Amino acid sequence: MHEYAITENILEIVQAEASRAGAGRVDEITVVMGELTTFVDSSIEFYFGELARGTAAENAVLKFQKLQARAVCGNCEAQFRPQSAFFTCPDCGSPLYELKQGQELFIESIEVSQPETSGPKGE
Amino acid sequence: MKIEVKKNILATNSAMAAENHQRLEDHDVRMINLMASPGAGKTSVIMQAIEHTRDRLRLAVIEGDIASEIDSLAIEAMDIPAIQINTDGGCHLTAVMIASALDHLDLDTLDLIIIENVGNLVCPAEFDLGETARLVIASVTEGHDKPHKYPMIFRQVDAIIVNKIDLLSYCDFDLNHFRRTVRDLNPDVPIMELSCRDGFGVGEWRRWLEASATAGPIDLKS
Numbered sequence: 001m002h003e004y005a006i007t008e009n010i011l012e013i014v015q016a017e018a019s020r021a022g023a024g025r026v027d028e029i030t031v032v033m034g035e036l037t038t039f040v041d042s043s044i045e046f047y048f049g050e051l052a053r054g055t056a057a058e059n060a061v062l063k064f065q066k067l068q069a070r071a072v073c074g075n076c077e078a079q080f081r082p083q084s085a086f087f088t089c090p091d092c093g094s095p096l097y098e099l100k101q102g103q104e105l106f107i108e109s110i111e112v113s114q115p116e117t118s119g120p121k122g123e
Numbered sequence: 124m125k126i127e128v129k130k131n132i133l134a135t136n137s138a139m140a141a142e143n144h145q146r147l148e149d150h151d152v153r154m155i156n157l158m159a160s161p162g163a164g165k166t167s168v169i170m171q172a173i174e175h176t177r178d179r180l181r182l183a184v185i186e187g188d189i190a191s192e193i194d195s196l197a198i199e200a201m202d203i204p205a206i207q208i209n210t211d212g213g214c215h216l217t218a219v220m221i222a223s224a225l226d227h228l229d230l231d232t233l234d235l236i237i238i239e240n241v242g243n244l245v246c247p248a249e250f251d252l253g254e255t256a257r258l259v260i261a262s263v264t265e266g267h268d269k270p271h272k273y274p275m276i277f278r279q280v281d282a283i284i285v286n287k288i289d290l291l292s293y294c295d296f297d298l299n300h301f302r303r304t305v306r307d308l309n310p311d312v313p314i315m316e317l318s319c320r321d322g323f324g325v326g327e328w329r330r331w332l333e334a335s336a337t338a339g340p341i342d343l344k345s
Contacts, residue, residue: 002214002215002245002246002249002250004213005213005215005217006132006133009132009133009134009135010132012135013128013130013132014128017126017128017130018126021124021126023124023126031132036275037249038245038246038248038249038275039249084274085274085275085277085278085308086271086274086307086308088307095306095307095308095310096310104131105131105132105133106128106129106130106131106132107128107129107130107132108127108128108129109125109126109127109128109129110125110126110128111124111125111126112124112125112126113124
């Protein structure tokens, strides 16, 4: 349920970006998520439906892109993709590894437009 | 029109956590983020910490709960400054909540702040508070499979307490299994066995606290 706070942050960032661009409507939001975070995309979608109501992002479609995890073994320096927190180095079996990628959570981009009824601002 | 955003969704929390961390460093104070599931004995473990280190360390406690002031009142009854945060439904503490709690503490008069996070093994692990050390409690009544089920938190912490160890013979808790699982996640983490009822292990808990309070800022494992 910590997705509630995350969704509030998403909406805050999206609204700021859209108003800076003078856009009246947000159509699409692309969120990048490392595959080892514990955030659940369907939960974010659920909260987004509630929180975005009445905002410029009300009808925006959320798109999630997963970022593969990448780690370097602390023992033999092999590079590999840990697929869970229990993963060990496929070369030497050591559980000691440094995660280089896989716990990110950021907004990659948004797609915005003007509603049909808006003035002569254009894009 | 497409707008490239490239903004970290947790940036607000991370920035505030870094500010909290700097503030602690400026005042030479350490802060422990204590996490566990509901009923693991967080408040009792903190009360043991107070009792056994209060003659050497100047302590304060930040209590995080969804509702009620029960925990902070218990700490205040021991004459230790306690700040209660009620998250009103929120499942974890955030760096902003800790920043406002720090406003209410006189940091120049403290060595160590213990944060009791909201009882939960999932969400608190994702939110940096600016702490100098992270600790998780597992109690023997919960079962030895907790690290299998919540690997992220066990991977991230600087120490683990196995609480209610006096009940070990009444529970099906396999201590060796627990230790092995933890080793696969976090090979060098200290595991302390503790009983708040009969005092088993309080010496080790006291020594860990004293080391945390006097050592330089401990690097958080990411």
